[in-house]
Structure formats: structure tokens, C-alpha cells
Amino acid sequence: MKNLIIIGARGFGREVYDLAIQCAGFNIEYVVKGFLDDKADALAGFENYPEIIGSVEDYEIVENDVFVCALGSIKWKKHYTELILNKGAQFINLIHPSTTLNTNAVVGVGLIVFMNSNISNDCTIGDFVTIQGYVGLGHDTRIDKWSHLSAYSFTGGFVVLEEEVLLNTRATVLPHVIVRKGATVGASSLVIKNVKEGITVFGVPAKKLDF
Known part of the structure; x- marks a missing residue:
């Protein structure tokens, strides 16, 4: 034990x-x-x-x-x-029993996945990724090491989230979009094009935020 x-x-x-x-x-x-x-x-x-x-x-x-x-x-x-x-x-790994890992989904170590999430076909998830409740990952999504997906966030098919990406609550990333290393997507934002490394985007459609 x-x-x-x-x-x-x-x-x-x-x-x-x-x-x-x-x-x-x-x-x-x-x-x-x-x-x-x-x-x-x-x-x-x-x-x-x-x-x-x-x-x-x-x-x-x-x-x-x-x-x-x-x-x-x-x-x-x-x-x-x-x-x-x-x-x-x-x-x-801690993966809630209500979460679904579909065919050929591959996960790393140190993974935390909360309730009612769906990891679709042929997804790849790196080490030390956190996925909160009710997250949906479209087929062939790739999530790299250290990233954090907040509750109700969604990725379409073939999305790539590079290392250390943060999706805040209800963020949506459309198919084939790449979110580069260290970027942050604000709550309820809709990402329709690639996001550059290390920036924060917010809104519908998501645009760079300057502080």
C-alpha cells in the first residue's frame, strides 16, 4: 500500500x-x-x-x-x-472515475483530472497537467507538461497547448489552434487563431491583453 x-x-x-x-x-x-x-x-x-x-x-x-x-x-x-x-x-495520477479516456489517449505522470471530463480519441497529455471538472478535449488534442485547464474549458480537434499554458474557466480553443508556451487564456474566451508564447489573451474572439 x-x-x-x-x-x-x-x-x-x-x-x-x-x-x-x-x-x-x-x-x-x-x-x-x-x-x-x-x-x-x-x-x-x-x-x-x-x-x-x-x-x-x-x-x-x-x-x-x-x-x-x-x-x-x-x-x-x-x-x-x-x-x-x-x-x-x-x-x-488521480483521475476521477467519471472521467472518460477514449481510444488511444496517452497520459503522463502527476496528472490530476476532476469529475466528468472527456479526454477524446488519440489525445496526448504530458506530465504534471491539471484538468479540472467538466473539461472537454477534442480528438488529437496535445497538452504539454505543466499546463492547467480550468473547469468547463474546451479544446477542438488537433489543438496544441504547449508547456505551462493556462486555460481559465470556460475558455474555448477552436480546432487546429496552437497556444504557445506560457500563454494564458482568460475566462470565457474564444481562441480562433494561434496564441504567441507568454502572452495573455481574453475576449470573444480572444485578443492580447496589455497590462
């Missing part, structure tokens, strides 16, 4: 805890050991969660530990995941 440790005990961490206990592997392949968070009182006022057992920086991995990273920020997800990987950590 593996001991699952959730990195991050804030709001998203609490959601990932419930995902973990709803997945088929709970109490069969793993139990939840606790959280890692540098804010020792992050769960103060909240009941029915396992304890915070330390910080990522201080934690010493023991036999049968496995990990998921429950940080909504791509920057910090990457930072803390790489930190614990350098200590020899092993990551597992």
Missing part, C-alpha cells in the same frame, strides 16, 4: 484530497498520509482533513511515499514538484 502525500493544503489541496478519496485506487493502492505545506496552520478552522506533516523543503521521503501536487499556480506547481522530484519522489 502506498502513502499518498498531497503538496499544498490550501483550497485546491482540499479539493484534491476529495478527488483522491473518490478515485478507484483509494484504500486499494494508496491511503492519504497527509499534506505538505509551508503554512503550518493552512487547515485551521477546517475539519475532516488529514494533517499537514511538514513542508516540501523539510520533508524526507520514506519508503512507499507517492505524491501529487495540488497547487493551482503553474509557477508554484512546477517549483515544488521539481523540488520534491530532486529528492527522489514518485508521482501518481
Whole structure:
């Protein structure tokens, strides 16, 4: 039996805890050991969660530990995941049983997928991708490492999301569009053409935002 440790005990961490206990592997392949968070009182006022057992920086991995990273920020997800990987950590996938993985869908490690998402035929999903609830991926979608898809977002067929892309809630990317590395798509936006690296787009149709 593996001991699952959730990195991050804030709001998203609490959601990932419930995902973990709803997945088929709970109490069969793993139990939840606790959280890692540098804010020792992050769960103060909240009941029915396992304890915070330390910080990522201080934690010493023991036999049968496995990990998921429950940080909504791509920057910090990457930072803390790489930190614990350098200590020899092993990551597992949490995929809600209501999610559908269709024919030839290929997924990496450290994947988090919430309820009622659809990963269509021949999709490829890289390592440490987060997919929140009710996301739809069209056939042949490719999602690269570290990306985060918020609830109700959608990709058409042959869409490519490069590394560290963020789709906010209800964002839609039309077929054959490429969203380049580190780009952000705003909530409820409609992406109709390729998005350049590192920029933020918003609106219908989605256009570059300048701050």
C-alpha cells in the first residue's frame, strides 16, 4: 500500500484530497498520509482533513511515499514538484472515475483530472497537467507538461497547448489552434487563431491583453 502525500493544503489541496478519496485506487493502492505545506496552520478552522506533516523543503521521503501536487499556480506547481522530484519522489495520477479516456489517449505522470471530463480519441497529455471538472478535449488534442485547464474549458480537434499554458474557466480553443508556451487564456474566451508564447489573451474572439 502506498502513502499518498498531497503538496499544498490550501483550497485546491482540499479539493484534491476529495478527488483522491473518490478515485478507484483509494484504500486499494494508496491511503492519504497527509499534506505538505509551508503554512503550518493552512487547515485551521477546517475539519475532516488529514494533517499537514511538514513542508516540501523539510520533508524526507520514506519508503512507499507517492505524491501529487495540488497547487493551482503553474509557477508554484512546477517549483515544488521539481523540488520534491530532486529528492527522489514518485508521482501518481488521480483521475476521477467519471472521467472518460477514449481510444488511444496517452497520459503522463502527476496528472490530476476532476469529475466528468472527456479526454477524446488519440489525445496526448504530458506530465504534471491539471484538468479540472467538466473539461472537454477534442480528438488529437496535445497538452504539454505543466499546463492547467480550468473547469468547463474546451479544446477542438488537433489543438496544441504547449508547456505551462493556462486555460481559465470556460475558455474555448477552436480546432487546429496552437497556444504557445506560457500563454494564458482568460475566462470565457474564444481562441480562433494561434496564441504567441507568454502572452495573455481574453475576449470573444480572444485578443492580447496589455497590462
